[in-house]
Amino acid sequence: MAGKTSPHIAGLYFQKLTGTQFPLVPYRGAAPAPQDVLAGRVDVLFDQVQNSLPFIRDGRIKAFAVTAPDRVPALPDVPTVDEAGLPGLHISLWYGLRVPAGTPADIIAKLNAAVVDAQADPATRQRLTELELQIPPRDQQSPQALQALQALQDAEIKKWWPIVKAADLTPE
Secondary structure, eight states: OOTTSHHHHHHHHHHHHHTOOOOOOOOSSSSHHHHHHHTTSOSOOOOOHHHHHHHHHTTSSOOOOBSSSSOOTTOTTSOBHHHHTOTTOOOOOOOOOOOOTTOOHHHHHHHHHHHHHHHHSHHHHHHHHHTTOOOOOGGGSSHHHHHHTHHHHHHHHHHHHHHHHHTTOOOO
16 A cells, blocks of 8 residues: 555554454555565555556456446456445546636636647557546536536545545555
8 A cells, every 4th residue: 555645544444344453564655565566565455447457458467346336447357346346445546727816817728728728639648548547528628627626525434534534544
């Protein structure tokens, strides 16, 4: 597990849902963790698909489940946690571009246009697809759409904050 990052917190959440206890190994980044799984030094890893996908595809790491409500297109034979018998172990990552409060609307519009243009570029789309990153539909690529996700963000904070607090995790 990476130290105090989403994989670490995912491990804590897994322990909470299953009533299990096991040591969590802190890492200084995402790359060393799969290497320790490959070497047999670590038995389980909660990882982003993008990080472990090459090892899963070549059969060196076994994926037991994805922590999403739906199967991942890159791994259609890997069940969701719900299908695997642990409903609710949903852990998702999403990205949004934010600016400081008070940023002028014209600057926000220019930044948004640049991001929309970049995501429409065929080479960028291909690379993001290779990384198994999903680009939202065009109507969801706006400041208003990101603001509409505030309820999702609030729900995620409500879900994860008690786990973070109980583990006495602090930002590094």
